[in-house]
Every structure is written in C-alpha cells, then in structure tokens.
Amino acid sequence: MPPKKQQEEKKILLGRPGNNLKAGIVGLANVGKSTFFQAITRSPLGNPANYPFATIDPEEARVIVPSARFDKLCELYKPASEVPAHLTVYDIAGLTKGASAGEGLGNAFLSHIRAVDSIYQVVRCFDDAEIIHIEGDVDPVRDLEIINTELRLKDIEFAEKHLEGVQKITKRGGQSLEVKQKKEEAALVEKIIELLKDGQRVYNQSWSSKEVEVINSMFLLTAKPCIFLINLSERDYIRKKNKHLLKIKEWVDKNSPGDLIIPFSVSLEERLSHLSLEEADEELKNLGVESALPKIITTMRQKLDLISFFTSGPDEVREWTIRRGTKAPQAAGVIHNDLMNTFILAQVMKYEDLVELKDEVAVKAAGKMQQKGKEYVVEDGDVIYFRAGAGKN
Incomplete structure (x- = not known):
C-alpha cells in the first residue's frame, strides 16, 4: 500500500497577540495614513497637514471589531453593559529613506513599530498635484522597497546588538546548559542576520517553537505580520482598476510571500466617515461598492490566527480575543x-x-x-x- 501522506505541519506564528491587539499604520509621508486613521476610528486627528511628519507622536484609538455574533448575543440578553472586541490602531509618523540611520523621525518611527503586534502598510497609488509625494512622484513599488529596506536595516542593527549580548555568555566557554542554549541562540541570530541581508523578512520564514520564543524576545520589525493597503483614488476603487496593482502584487509575492493586499480608497472612506451610518450605507449602495474598513479590521485578526469567545449574561455581554x-x-x-x-x-x-x-x-x-x-x-x-x-x- 502507498504510504499515507503526512499532514502538513501548521506554521508556528510569531508574536503574542491577544485580547489587546495593537496594529500600527505605517508608510512614507503623505500616502494617506493619517486620513485613513481618521476614517477607521471616526475620530478627528486635527488637520492632517500637507507636509512630511504632520504626525509626530503615534495617535492611538480603539476600533470596534465588526461582529454579527456579538450583536446577536446583545439582542438576546439585552445586557446592562456591552463590551465588543477591539483593535487598538496607532497612526505612526511617516517613514523616509534613511530612517534606519536616524534620518527624519526615523528612530522614533521605528521604536513605535516595535511596540505593535502587526502592521498596516499604506501604499499610495493615486496622483494628486495638491498632495506632494516625498520622493517626487507616485511609484508604489519604489515606496515598498524603501520601507522594506529601512525595516530590514534596522532589524540587522537590532539583531547584531542582540548577538553581542549572547556572545558575551558563549565566550565564557564550558559545558553548562546556559552556554549550550546561548550557542544555539547565537546560531539562530546569525541565521536571521544573513536572511535579512539577503533581502528577506523574518515573518515570512518557517520557525520552530523554540526559535519563535527567541525571535519574539527580539521584537524585530520584519517579524510582524503585514497587510498592504493599496490607497486608490475613489474613481479607481469604484471601477476596480489601477495601473500599479499588478506590479505591487508581483513585488509582494516575491518579497513578502503570503502577506495580503487590500485595495481601498482613503478619500472615499474619509468622506463616508463624515456621514451618518444610514447616509454612508445609501452612498455605498449608489456607488455599487462596499467600504473596505470592516474587511481591513477582520482580516488582521484572521492573519494573526485570532478567534473569539464570549461571556454573556444580563449584566454584561463581552467578546474576548485569543489565539486559535x-x-x-x-x-x-x-x-x-x-x-x-x-x-x-x-x-x-x-x-x-x-x-x-x-x-x-x-x-x-x-x-x-x-x-x-x-x-x-x-x-x-x-x-x-x-x-x-x-x-x-
């Protein structure tokens, strides 16, 4: 009899996301990050200025996770308190070329990314003479390369510093368990440094549970799951066409395989955020499209392999988030x-x-x-x- 096919082992995911899930919005300056933050949180951020670094400190807001099950349980129990699941979103200052070496607000930007569980990377694919592009023109693949390079360079710096600390112990010599473990850790960190120098992201590799423990302790930028949000003009979003989309997909497939691409329109979402829910639904119906925001929120939870359980009663209905x-x-x-x-x-x-x-x-x-x-x-x-x-x- 032919041998049974072995069931493919499930990839062990990096990170420790849970009930207090944090996602950072990143990208170059003037790609629509702050306006996206306004739209997704329905909270004013002041006036997103038309110049780099309008956002200096990461703005923070909680976004309710759309959940038909939670709504139904609230309908059933009519509780005194309703506590839905949420996603904490951070609007992080715009990145620029050379950020890994401290250019612009580089160091602050990169430290803020270290604190989140996941990344929404906003990529600009619209032309607008009134909104300047920090690199002079709209070229999303070039922008993707800049951000990918800066994150990798900073991770190499983090990893090399981590390696120095590990090697202080391995150089003592001896056969103690600690020295043996640190030698294994040093070999792993050297492997990480090599793959980063080779242009790869840590998240997109396969790691053992033991390796994941070490990588989680390093808080690497490229170890975070990323969803690429492709910011289209309202016209392109409605007609579902843009000249840059194919090239972006090819770049993501090569450089960040398995990560997701979600086209959306910041200008449309921002306009809808100023309407009542009923007016927004009517406008979307007239345009023949759906808002991308619910998908953007729920897809990140799926990407992190998160699920929900509920505690329910007349006092409170609450949705809790855990990893599968x-x-x-x-x-x-x-x-x-x-x-x-x-x-x-x-x-x-x-x-x-x-x-x-x-x-x-x-x-x-x-x-x-x-x-x-x-x-x-x-x-x-x-x-x-x-x-x-x-x-x-």
Whole structure:
C-alpha cells in the first residue's frame, strides 16, 4: 500500500497577540495614513497637514471589531453593559529613506513599530498635484522597497546588538546548559542576520517553537505580520482598476510571500466617515461598492490566527480575543490571572445552540451545556462560564 501522506505541519506564528491587539499604520509621508486613521476610528486627528511628519507622536484609538455574533448575543440578553472586541490602531509618523540611520523621525518611527503586534502598510497609488509625494512622484513599488529596506536595516542593527549580548555568555566557554542554549541562540541570530541581508523578512520564514520564543524576545520589525493597503483614488476603487496593482502584487509575492493586499480608497472612506451610518450605507449602495474598513479590521485578526469567545449574561455581554489553539485555563486568564491560576472547569455553550434555543436554561435542558477541563481547546464562538477556586467565578 502507498504510504499515507503526512499532514502538513501548521506554521508556528510569531508574536503574542491577544485580547489587546495593537496594529500600527505605517508608510512614507503623505500616502494617506493619517486620513485613513481618521476614517477607521471616526475620530478627528486635527488637520492632517500637507507636509512630511504632520504626525509626530503615534495617535492611538480603539476600533470596534465588526461582529454579527456579538450583536446577536446583545439582542438576546439585552445586557446592562456591552463590551465588543477591539483593535487598538496607532497612526505612526511617516517613514523616509534613511530612517534606519536616524534620518527624519526615523528612530522614533521605528521604536513605535516595535511596540505593535502587526502592521498596516499604506501604499499610495493615486496622483494628486495638491498632495506632494516625498520622493517626487507616485511609484508604489519604489515606496515598498524603501520601507522594506529601512525595516530590514534596522532589524540587522537590532539583531547584531542582540548577538553581542549572547556572545558575551558563549565566550565564557564550558559545558553548562546556559552556554549550550546561548550557542544555539547565537546560531539562530546569525541565521536571521544573513536572511535579512539577503533581502528577506523574518515573518515570512518557517520557525520552530523554540526559535519563535527567541525571535519574539527580539521584537524585530520584519517579524510582524503585514497587510498592504493599496490607497486608490475613489474613481479607481469604484471601477476596480489601477495601473500599479499588478506590479505591487508581483513585488509582494516575491518579497513578502503570503502577506495580503487590500485595495481601498482613503478619500472615499474619509468622506463616508463624515456621514451618518444610514447616509454612508445609501452612498455605498449608489456607488455599487462596499467600504473596505470592516474587511481591513477582520482580516488582521484572521492573519494573526485570532478567534473569539464570549461571556454573556444580563449584566454584561463581552467578546474576548485569543489565539486559535488556546486552552481553557489560558482563555480564562485573559479575563483575570486568578481565573487561570485557580481554574476548575469551563461550562461551554456553542453560539449556534444558544441562538437557536434562546437561553442557557434551554441549552442545558437539551444536554448541550458541556463541562470542559484544563485540556479543552477553546473554539471560535464558544460562550463560556469559568468556574475557579478561591471564590472566583
């Protein structure tokens, strides 16, 4: 008999994203970052000025994650408090060529990127004589190269500094466990430096769980997942055509394989943000298009392999964010550390069962309220009550 095909191992993802997910908006100056921030957060940022570095300190805002399940549970329970899942978005000062060497606001820019879980990279694909381009003309592939190069150069600097610290221990010699581990770490960091010099991003490689632990501790810029937001004119977005799109796709496939491209129009989204929800829906219907913002938010969660579970009752309905594969005690720990440390069991309802049967009493009567222990892996959409010791519930 032919040998069974081995199931492809799931790629171990970098980072430690969770309930407090942070995403940074990056790009060159004057590509639409701050206007995008205004639109996605529906909060004024002042007046995005038409000159580089209008945004000096990263602006921060929480964005509600669109969730039909959360809305339905709120409708069901009519709770006193509704707490949806959110994404914290940072508008980060525009990058410029030479940022890795401290040009412009380079060092501040790069330190702000280190603090986020993921990156929205805004790429300008529209011509507008009134909005200057820091490089003189619109060339998105060149812009992508500039940002990719600056992030890699800074990561090489970070990695070389990290390597120096590791080598201080390996040079002691001896056969201790610490020295052995640091020698393995040094070999990994040297490998990272080589691939960065070769033009590759750390995120797009495959790493073992042991390697991921080391890489996570380094906070590398190119170890963060990136979604490329292609900023089109409103006209191009509506007709779904732009002369730069194919070249951008070819560049991403070569330099950042597996990362996603989402075309959108900052000018359209910004215009919609000044309308009521009803007026915005009517305008989109008239134009025959959809807003890209819900997709931009939910796709980042998918990219990071994040799922939701819910705690629901008349006092509060809340959506919590965890990484797929999280076990029940660790999910409880997202609510409070004490719940993880004193975890006893999880009472789990499936969202579909709860919505169909209308309340948890009916779910329990139907035998669909499950009691799960420490090894239970939480599934997307679970509605959970955690039971814990020391009086925690």
